[in-house]
Amino acid sequence: MDLIETIFELIDMRSFSNLWFWIVLAVLWSSTSHWVLGVPWDMVQRARRGDEQGVVDLHDMVRINCNRILYIARETGLLLAGFVCFVLTTLCLLGFVYGNEFSQALFLLGFPMTLVAVLSIFTAHRITRDALVGEALYKRMHYHRIGTQFVGILSILVTAMWGMLVNMSTGVLG
Incomplete structure (x- = not known):
């Protein structure tokens, strides 16, 4: 076995049969579940327990990240949305119409992350608009995390089912 063959075996383009994809x-x-709006979840828990410095740090990080998210959405939102839609449409067509497994895998990673990004923009807008602090902020961040986890569970389930279907139909397992 030569070096090129070994490299291509290690970086297998059949994504769903590759351990690295999983x-x-x-x-x-x-x-994604741990970093809620760019803030580590343990920081939210520390602030919720009443650590004074943790509360200050959390409010500062949430303010900074919400302003950053909303700035990006305002300034480049339309252009970014168009580019993301183009990339996702291309991956979807290459993957599910033309049967490219690598494109299917990238689409199944990228599409749910787009939903999380939209959820993040909505949550950042809500936090900024309502000037949430204290328990209201912790609750909103908790709801955002639950929404992210729901999208993640659904994404993992769909990806696993599709991956099993692809692996069984191409005969990779047997």
Whole structure:
């Protein structure tokens, strides 16, 4: 076996039969669930327990990240939305119409993350509009995390079912 063959075996483009794809999927959703609007969840819990410095740090980080998210949405929102729709449509067509498994995998990673991004913009807008602080802020961040986890669970379920279908139909397992 030569070096090129070994490299292509390690970086297998049949994504659903590759362990690395499933590791990326798990890390992606674990990280997304942990970082709520760019704020680590343990910081929210520390503030909720009443740590004075934790409360100040949380409010500062939430303010900074909400302003950042809303600035990006305001300034480049339309252009970014068009680009994301173009990329997702391209991946969807390449993957599900033309049968490219790598494009299917990227679409199944990217589309749910787009939903989380829209949810983040909505939550950041709500926090800023209502000037949420204290318990109201913790509750809103908790709802955002629950929504993110719901999208993640649904995404993992759909991806796993599709991956099993692809693997069984291409005969990779047997």
